[in-house]
Amino acid sequence: MKFYDCTTAPSPRRVRILMAEKGIEIDTVQVDLMKGEQLTEEFREINPLGQVPVLELDDGTRITEVMAICRYLEEIYPDNSLFGRDPVERAKVESINDQLQANGMVAVMEAFRNATPGFVDRAMPGPHNYEQIPALSERGLLRLDNFFSDLEAHLASNQYMVEDYFSIADITGFTVVEFARWVKKSIPDECSEVNRWYHQIKQRPSTAA
Numbered sequence: 001m002k003f004y005d006c007t008t009a010p011s012p013r014r015v016r017i018l019m020a021e022k023g024i025e026i027d028t029v030q031v032d033l034m035k036g037e038q039l040t041e042e043f044r045e046i047n048p049l050g051q052v053p054v055l056e057l058d059d060g061t062r063i064t065e066v067m068a069i070c071r072y073l074e075e076i077y078p079d080n081s082l083f084g085r086d087p088v089e090r091a092k093v094e095s096i097n098d099q100l101q102a103n104g105m106v107a108v109m110e111a112f113r114n115a116t117p118g119f120v121d122r123a124m125p126g127p128h129n130y131e132q133i134p135a136l137s138e139r140g141l142l143r144l145d146n147f148f149s150d151l152e153a154h155l156a157s158n159q160y161m162v163e164d165y166f167s168i169a170d171i172t173g174f175t176v177v178e179f180a181r182w183v184k185k186s187i188p189d190e191c192s193e194v195n196r197w198y199h200q201i202k203q204r205p206s207t208a209a
Contacts, residue, residue, distance in 0.1 A: 003028045004046065004054040006038075010105070010179040011066050012053035013209065017171045018070050020206035022077045026055075034118075039127075050127045067097075070168055082168045092162045096154075097169040100161070104147045104176035111140030111183040144185045147176070148194060155193040159200075166204075174201045 003019075003026045005012045019026065031037045031052050038050045047054045047064050055063045055072065063069050074083050084090030113119045114137035124130045151173070154161075161169035177187065177198055187194050201207060 001026045001058060002056040004031055004043075004052050004056070005029065006031050006033045006052050009033055009052060010108075010175050011051075014066050014168075014171050014175050015053050015055075015069050015073075016209035017175070017206045018073060018082060018168065020209040021082060021171075021204075022073065022080050024073060024077055044127070048127065051125050067168075074168075082166070082171070084162075084167065085165070089162065089165060093165075093167045093169050096161045097167075097172050100169060100172045100176060103143065103150070104173065105179065107140045107143035107147060108176060108179045108183060108185075109140070110136045111144065111185075112137075114140070115183075141183060141185065144180055144183070145188075148185075148188055148191050151194050152191040155197050160197070170197075170201055174198065174207060 003012075003015070005016065005028050007013075007030065018024075031043060033052070037043055038047075038052060044050055046056070046062060049064060051064065053064075053066060053069055055069045057063070063072055071083065074081065084093045109125075113123045113125075114132045114134060119132065121129045121131055123132045123136075158164075160166050161173055177194075180186065187198060
């Protein structure tokens with residue numbers, strides 16, 4: 001297999017953390033997003049969407065999108081399950097992971113890409129150009145305030161995102177918190193439970209991936 005990565009980007013980092021948790025080693029190709037390598041004709045043949053990550057299988061099949069890649073790796077490396085150990089737990093993991101993606105990851109992306117000068121006319125990732133909308137950046141920052149507040153309430157009764165079970169949802173949440181620093185948003189002082197959870201995750205060797 002071959003993994004197309006960018007070490008500075010938050011999306012492929014989620015896959016790297018999962019791989020580290022499971023002890024998976026895959027040949028990696030770095031794609032420099034800042035230089036626009038993802039939009040070159042060569043890379044667009046690998047992923048027409050012009051995005052990382054991409055997992056290329058030995059038979060040439062290419063899997064795009066973070067969760068699709070993570071689910072595939074979970075299937076072929078089932079030890080140390082990160083998607084739930086029974087039907088109910090799997091449903092809970094997927095539910096909270098979707099919420100973290102929608103209310104956290106997307107909020108940071110809105111705030112960052114709609115205000116950063118380097119993303120003029122590139123406010124959305126992918127093959128098409130979209131102009132920046134400053135109001136979306138402002139909304140993204142507000143959404144992050146609510147994200148931390150809601151997370152604080154959730155973690156008050158959960159050790160991890162799903163009770164006492166470390167999962168892909170924790171990987172997503174952790175990546176959101178670190179990505180939020182790109183828009184100068186950190187864990188608020190009053191969010192003691194979020195801070196407790198974050199430092200618990202940060203101690204895991206996989207987060208250095």
